[in-house]
Amino acid sequence: MKTPTSHDHRDIDADQAMTPMIDVVFLLLIFFVCASAGQIAEALLPTELSAGSLETVDAVQPETPLGDVWLYLRRDSQNRTVVQVNEGGVEHVDVSRAAVRAELRSQLLALAGATTEIPVILDIDDDVSVGDFINVYDICRAAKFDSINFATDVTGKVEANE
Amino acid sequence: MKTPSRRRSRALKFGITPLIDIVFLLIIFFLAASHFAQSETAEAVELPNASEVEAEQPDQQLSRLVVTVTADGHYHVGGVLTESDVLAGRIRQGRTEHGEVFEVRIRADRTLAYRTVEPIMIASARAGVTAVKFAVIEK
Numbered sequence: 001m002k003t004p005t006s007h008d009h010r011d012i013d014a015d016q017a018m019t020p021m022i023d024v025v026f027l028l029l030i031f032f033v034c035a036s037a038g039q040i041a042e043a044l045l046p047t048e049l050s051a052g053s054l055e056t057v058d059a060v061q062p063e064t065p066l067g068d069v070w071l072y073l074r075r076d077s078q079n080r081t082v083v084q085v086n087e088g089g090v091e092h093v094d095v096s097r098a099a100v101r102a103e104l105r106s107q108l109l110a111l112a113g114a115t116t117e118i119p120v121i122l123d124i125d126d127d128v129s130v131g132d133f134i135n136v137y138d139i140c141r142a143a144k145f146d147s148i149n150f151a152t153d154v155t156g157k158v159e160a161n162e
Numbered sequence: 163m164k165t166p167s168r169r170r171s172r173a174l175k176f177g178i179t180p181l182i183d184i185v186f187l188l189i190i191f192f193l194a195a196s197h198f199a200q201s202e203t204a205e206a207v208e209l210p211n212a213s214e215v216e217a218e219q220p221d222q223q224l225s226r227l228v229v230t231v232t233a234d235g236h237y238h239v240g241g242v243l244t245e246s247d248v249l250a251g252r253i254r255q256g257r258t259e260h261g262e263v264f265e266v267r268i269r270a271d272r273t274l275a276y277r278t279v280e281p282i283m284i285a286s287a288r289a290g291v292t293a294v295k296f297a298v299i300e301k
Contacts, residue, residue, distance in 0.1 A: 131272030
């Protein structure tokens with residue numbers, strides 16, 4: 001009978017040690033692939049509010065937009081979001097549609113083309129969806145306006161928030 | 163010379179590799195479980211799309227408050243259901259602790275009405291927080 005040498009033992013141990021290591025490596029690989037595939041990268045859309053201005057800024061009446069661009073966002077009877085540019089101005093119906101957003105974008109780009117210093121004020125109805133309001137705000141940012149504000153109604157009157 | 167028997171060579175083997183397997187597996191499991199349990203983004207929401215986005219600054223992680231507004235209109239901070247008045251207190255507290263660098267991040271479901279998000283913006287402005295950011299999916 002052949003007696004196994006110490007050299008043979010080392011070869012066998014090395015072979016046996018490789019298999020669990022490969023197990024672990026594959027396990028880690030699968031874990032990280034699964035963990036990364038399940039996550040959608042989130043981006044950020046920044047706003048810059050004026051701190052504490054809610055109680056200090058004088059009421060700005062939407063009826064007399066002197067040099068401002070007012071964007072009125074509201075829901076119509078068919079539950080579509082309508083954006084009106086200034087009082088009595090052009091209405092863009094259903095901003096969830098890309099074509100309507102393109103129209104609004106071109107109008108705001110034309111306004112910003114004159115000067116980007118015109119303050120833009122978003123007056124958003126409570127019922128307007130977050131997705132639509134973000135779409136409109138995103139278009140305003142794309143037009144590179146210097147100042148984009150949110151109108152709020154905290155004391156029964158509309159006030160500029162930024 | 164005595165030849166080592168097969169029985170003795172088996173008894174001398176110490177299976178440390180499977181032990182390491184299990185230990186690593188447990189470590190990974192607990193790390194992953196604790197991460198998902200306490201994650202700021204634990205609640206699944208359908209975020210709105212936007213194109214004018216900015217990249218996240220890694221050094222802002224300690225001075226921000228992430229508010230998730232789920233499709234049912236509830237506020238969650240750090241995976242915990244939070245009432246609106248408590249949330250306003252958290253924003254004021256964060257502003258006091260971190261100063262001007264403090265920011266509020268809103269993760270709101272795109273189907274929600276604006277009325278659910280507006281109170282967070284008002285509370286932030288009142289607390290003196292100027293940086294309010296919306297989490298979006300880049301177009």
